[in-house]
Amino acid sequence: MQELFLIGIGTGNPDHVTREGARAICEADLILIPRKGSGKEDLAGLREQIITDLSDTPPPLAHFDIPKRRANAGYLQGVEDWHDAIAQRWQEAIARHKDAKRVALLIWGDPSLYDSSLRIADRLEPKPAIRVIPGITAIQALTAAHAIPINELGAPYIVTTGRRIRDEGWPDPVTSVAVMLDGECSFQSLDPDRYDIWWGAFVGMQEQILIHGPLHEVSRQIIDTRATARTEHGWIMDIYLLRKRAG
Template sequence: MYELNLIGIGTGNPDHVTFQGAKAIRDADLILIPRKGENKADLAGLREEIIAQVTDTSPTVAYFDIPKRRSEDGYLRGVDEWHDAIALRWQEAIAEHPQTEQVALLIWGDPSLYDSSLRIASRLNPYPTTRVIPGITALQALTAAHAIPINDIGAPYVVTTGRRIRDEGWPDGMGKVAVMLDGECSFQSLEMGAYHIWWGAYVGMKEQILVSGPLDAVAAEILDTRARARADHGWIMDIYLLQKRQNGAEAS
């Protein structure tokens, strides 16, 4: 039975990979790399770049295509079926290398934060021994890029999705909210004059773009910048942190 290594690699900057992560990549007999279509070929290329940077030899690499997610049966059921399909792709790729003892998957950010790799791994049959190597999260990279703390002194914050901001609004009792997985720029559903935003795309990469300021002042800039960046690259990964403004005061 092989061991499955889920290795957090940060947000696309090869320097984000930890020494522990680099060692796990070097020790792997087989590295699985997902392909998400021509428009997102850069994502596979970045994984290849990281592998080349931390290894002295050419490890065995197996590519698998990410299946399309169905939406006809509702969001949660569609995600559940999608995870089943991805697990099958993993299993098929690994089965082609029966002598493999150490399998590695390079996970964007960290496997613990809004990533489904652990849930997908649990569907493998038989279930392998699974080891998780932590990585720099997109939230860490965002706050570092803007040189700000995530939370205020003694105060909580929440990490959520764009879908929940749209459907449920601002979470009760929170001064700061980090928003991930938001292809709809859901901050538009909030009262623009009540918030400050720190936004970033391709955070930590050479293509990094940062915008910050009162939401009502910079929302249009973010929308325009995001649309142009996505058109230029064929894909975008972005994240933002929102803070409630106190009586119209600037964020601290």
């Protein structure tokens, strides 16, 4: 039976990879490298650089193209169909290397947090033995970069998406919300006078950008900075923490 290693690699900084993750990379027979299209070549390049930095004799790489997600079937069905298509690309890439017993995928952040690699792996036939190696999450990297705790004393917090903030509003009764997967700066849908924000892009990488302050003061700065950075790099990874003000 083949083994499939899903290796959390943090936010693109080779120092984020754990010793367990580094060992799994070095011992892999094959590493799958996704390509996300024109303008996003850096994402594959970062994975390849991490592999080179951690291994004197890097294992073979198998590149595959990520299919586009259809938007005409509704969000959830569109994602389900997209995952089916990605699983097929994985299957095809693995089938071209039948002798590879230990196949690895490098996952941004951690495979368990707002990442679908486990759901995609569950679609493979025949099903490999799945091994998960945890990594530093974007949330950990953000709070570390800003040197803040994620929650207030003794209080819970929620991790959610920009889409849900935009469609459903603030998730009461919590006072702290970490927002991921937000390409539209959905904090604009909230009352800016009621929240503080800690925002970061390319967190933990050389290109790291951090902005913090009352939402009504820094909202426009974040929107403009994000747009400029995305244009310069062709892609952007960002995350933010919102905290409701007392009163």
